[in-house]
Amino acid sequence: MxxxxxxxxxxxxxxxxxxxxxxxxxxxxxxxxxxxxxxxxxxxxxxxxxxxxxxxxxxxxxxxxxxxxxxxxxxxxxxxxxxxxxxxxxxxxxxxxxxxxxxxxxxxxxxxxxxxxxxxxxxxxxxxxxxxxxxxxxxxxxxxxxxxxxxxxxxxxxxIIPPIRDRQASRYVDSINRRMGDVLTSMSDEFSDSWDTDRADEWFRETESMSDELNTAWQSVRFARESRRANPRGDLRKSLNPRVRNQAQSQAEETSYENILQRVDEGISHLRNLTRTLRDATYAEGEWDDSFRREWGNIVKDAGRSISDPDSDVEPVHERLDSLARALSDDQHLPTASWPLYGALITSMRHIAVVVDDVASAREAREPNKG
Structure with missing residues (x-):
């Protein structure tokens, strides 16, 4: 404690x-x-x-x-x-x-x-x-x-130390990523056993809370941009260190917090859609395919680890989703009625996987800008 x-x-x-x-x-x-x-x-x-x-x-x-x-x-x-x-x-x-x-x-x-x-x-x-x-x-x-x-x-x-708010903006981005990862990990744990509408509703409320935090992050980013205007601290660092100036220019072209937050917003939207799908799935009739349940749950868990900690060592999520889709399409015993639900889960995770990769890349690009 x-x-x-x-x-x-x-x-x-x-x-x-x-x-x-x-x-x-x-x-x-x-x-x-x-x-x-x-x-x-x-x-x-x-x-x-x-x-x-x-x-x-x-x-x-x-x-x-x-x-x-x-x-x-x-x-x-x-x-x-x-x-x-x-x-x-x-x-x-x-x-x-x-x-x-x-x-x-x-x-x-x-x-x-x-x-x-x-x-x-x-x-x-x-x-x-x-x-x-x-x-x-x-x-x-x-x-x-x-x-x-x-x-x-x-x-x-x-x-007296004119502020540059990139550290604060970065903290919000990392916090949202961590919360998204926690929700995905929780989904994986529940999906491997069973879940009910109450649990799915909790995930949905968590995504709404993430959206609220994202709005705060947007405010912080706008403030960070303003803090750089007429700020001698940033200008002094660039004038004393050409490497900082060149690095800042190249990184500004490659990534920005605005782009990062837009991608995070997309990720939250896809995660919210995924929670709706799982909530509706609680009313679906019939048994789940065990192989799908096991593999999809593992993919979701690794995706959660990747987005909350981009430095974690996991297999590429996108390729595993493609492999899972191909395996299911070759399975002659899979009921036809299951495909819309399974396809929706795979598609939602495919969108989230793209966001995972983008956010991880953006984290590496923005890391030196903290200060």
């Missing part, structure tokens, strides 16, 4: 947990540094503006930080300008404060600053709510403080 220390160690080794902890550290460092600079260098009367914008700027990817940082700067500057116009010409009162929020929230709907547009309204709250008369001569300084916070947030995100 794993000890609490081992469980904590395993938890901390998960890519998503490591990334989240790193994100917390970066946010703390950025906000603290921005607060110190605002106090020590600018001697600001509102030292919370810089750390606030620094927190808004530190996102999980460098590209998103650049994009959101630019939006935060523009939105905050608009908020400062809005506060100046309303405070200077209309004064600060209950209704002008509400007017500033109304205009700010309308501006937040503008498409090109929609992600950080709320900063228009919040900046107006800070400036009008903290005493406009005392802040009016210092509006330029407020913009400088906002720009300082954005700059610090960007700098921290660039310096």
């Amino acid at each position: 794993p000890t609490p220390t081992k469980k904590i160690t395993e938890l901390l080794q998960r890519p998503e947990v490591t990334t989240d902890l790193l994100q917390i550290v970066k946010s703390v460092v950025a906000a603290t540094a921005a607060w110190w600079l605002s106090n020590a260098i600018l001697d600001s009367a509102m030292p919370f503006l810089a750390p606030w914008t620094a927190l808004l700027t530190v996102h999980a990817t460098v590209y998103r930080s650049l994009s959101r940082g630019a939006q935060s700067t523009v939105a905050s500057a608009i908020g400062v300008g809005l506060s100046f116009l309303i405070g200077n010409y209309l004064g600060v009162s209950l209704w002008t404060f509400a007017l500033a929020l109304f205009v700010g929230l309308l501006g937040a709907r503008v498409t090109w600053i929609r992600d950080e547009g709320i900063a228009i309204a919040t900046t107006a709250i800070f400036i009008l709510g903290s005493g406009f008369d005392s802040q009016q001569p210092l509006l330029l300084e407020r913009i400088i403080e906002i720009a300082l916070g954005v700059a610090v947030g960007l700098a921290v995100n660039l310096i």
Whole structure:
């Protein structure tokens, strides 16, 4: 039984947990540094503006930080300008404060600053709510403080290990493959003896759960692609090591996580179809052919081992399925009514076998990209 220390160690080794902890550290460092600079260098009367914008700027990817940082700067500057116009010409009162929020929230709907547009309204709250008369001569300084916070947030995100999420995406792919392999192994064990509709329903629910995990994997892959944009970590590795650059280019042409997930999705679909066939087979009349049951069960077990562990040593599944189909076609004693069912099982496994081979090949191609 794993000890609490081992469980904590395993938890901390998960890519998503490591990334989240790193994100917390970066946010703390950025906000603290921005607060110190605002106090020590600018001697600001509102030292919370810089750390606030620094927190808004530190996102999980460098590209998103650049994009959101630019939006935060523009939105905050608009908020400062809005506060100046309303405070200077209309004064600060209950209704002008509400007017500033109304205009700010309308501006937040503008498409090109929609992600950080709320900063228009919040900046107006800070400036009008903290005493406009005392802040009016210092509006330029407020913009400088906002720009300082954005700059610090960007700098921290660039310096402190910009993430590349391929490891996390890879973990999801391996997890789904392992679960597919477990289902196939369970099918093989049950098929060698007997099974019922409840067991087939369990396999079906497991394939639906795999589809849910696959959706999460797609999100992780898209995030991984974004994490490479404007990411100096990947560019630095390529510039320092031409072999890494050339290898990355060749592998990008040969395989991608998008292609891998598409193949895994096909595998899940074929596996789901196989579970339906086995569930319907529980209502079929007549005895199973012993030789088919034994050979098909062995093939399914080896396919499960292959897809959960591509390094395992098993005979080629596809060739064995062809051999099984030829043997059955030569069997004069096999009832004609059995062929549709047996053919469906062989065909489903043939499709899964192709996916097994593709996923195994893709694993070898993507292994060096983990990081």
